[in-house]
Amino acid sequence: MGFTQQEISRIREQSYRMEQEGGMTPEALQYIYDKKLFHLFVADDLEGKMTPLPEAIRIFQECARIDGSFGWLVTIGAGGGYFVPFMTDEIGRNVYAKPDAVIAGSGATTGTARKVEGGYIVNGRWKYCSGSLYATTFTANAVLEREQAADSGEAPEIVTLIMRPDQVRIEKDWNTFGLKATGSHSMIAEDAFVPDEMTFSFTEVRSHEDELLYKYPFLPFAQTSFAGVAMGLADHFLEAAESYLQARGNDSVLSELEEQKEEFAHQKDAFYRVLDKSWEELGQKGKLTPEMEQRISIECITAAKASVGCGLRLFPLLGLAACMEDTEINRAWRDLQTACQHALLRA
Known part of the structure; x- marks a missing residue:
């Protein structure tokens, strides 16, 4: 479930306006509705688009790479699907079964x-x-x-x-x-x-008890979701920083950026190896072991630290022009810092 380059460009063209107005444009919201991004964790019989967790986290990362607020809202909105099994079928249908439900x-x-x-x-x-x-x-x-x-x-x-x-x-x-x-x-x-x-009540399952996603424990579910956003925000920052530096011919800082990109790529790979392993374990055993839950939590916090570290390490090297709030790189840096303040991404 990817975005075309044209769709990415259209959303980014609206980023400054959305920031100034404090909300999504109707066009950006329509992309979310059309692709059922708010329904990634809603059971199919409730007009959802049930998606394996590792795939969904990669989608969150991509959405955050496109635009920080866009990615955050997709992630938060999709996360509401986790409540499906705690509602009766009737209430669940009333809450979720419409295209703009969130x-x-x-x-x-x-x-x-x-x-x-x-x-x-x-x-x-x-x-x-x-x-x-x-x-x-x-x-x-x-x-x-x-x-x-x-x-x-x-x-x-x-x-x-x-x-x-x-x-x-x-x-x-x-x-x-x-x-x-x-x-x-x-x-x-x-x-x-x-x-x-x-x-x-989170202790009373009322429907959809066989859906694998709803058996994933809530804390690691939330942490992996936010970690995906953090990594996407860092991707956006690194992309914007590269474009910014290339335009200025700053080879020394570009070299630093390439080193940072390589280190960050290794961290992302490590995160997804553990996430994929946890999903495999859930499918085989029907639950996660306490050891796996702890491992996931550590990996999420590590990924968030690596994400925010991209900004902390590179932003001081970019000069005064990067401090202008109407620039893409400044917005990407601010979004990254804000997201990584979430309590679930801090040790």
């Missing part, structure tokens, strides 16, 4: 849920909801309110919620210096009623 949300537990007849009354504010400007469904975690005293010693009970766009309000507070077009704003719920059937 989930935005947060894993943070920064909301509250009060039990009432038939569901919950929900209040909360959740940060960093990438894709919030076009999401068709929102998910969030909330702490179940209890009548007992707060110091009762009981662990809080978490409720995972599925909400419609009309149940949340988007606060446009994403003001970072990179990945500006991801629309990773906060969402706010105020006394929203969420029916019981619009909640789920």
Whole structure:
């Protein structure tokens, strides 16, 4: 599932506009819909395009190489497909089975849920909801309110919620210096009623229990996804840096860049060897061993460090012109630094 050079050029032609406007253009979004990139982890019977994890991570890397925000949003949007087995067939069809279906949300537990007849009354504010400007469904975690005293010693009970766009309000507070077009704003719920059937638990499989992808543990699933984005962002930075240096005839720094590209290629190969091995193990055994989970986690963090290292090592050698925010190389550098701040990519 590749992109033609014409498609790549069209998306990149819109990168500056998307950054300035803080969101995807309709044309860029349409590429995602047409190629079913938000549905890479949605079961085929829900109008998805179920894709083996190693193949999907390579797609995320390619999307991020094209444009940082584009790649981040494809990855986050596709990741929502991981929730399919925790929903009933009926709810899953309502959430996923349409061409523009995509989930935005947060894993943070920064909301509250009060039990009432038939569901919950929900209040909360959740940060960093990438894709919030076009999401068709929102998910969030909330702490179940209890009548007992707060110091009762009981662990809080978490409720995972599925909400419609009309149940949340988007606060446009994403003001970072990179990945500006991801629309990773906060969402706010105020006394929203969420029916019981619009909640789920990661410990209760309700459908699609035979799909191999859904047996891949969530933490390494998320880490490999973000590592793929980080590597794609580094690819974009190295590509932009090479073009920038060639235009200026800077042979000494070009030599440094070639060395960096070679080292980075080795790291990417190492990452994919482990990822492919983990997928093979999952297919053979139906689960990953703890040793493999740890190995995957280490490889993801190592790949992210190598990715951000490309920028940290080369950017100081590029001169003042590379500091101009309207240049491709500056945008690629800022996107790379921003993505690699994610907690799952740091040791």
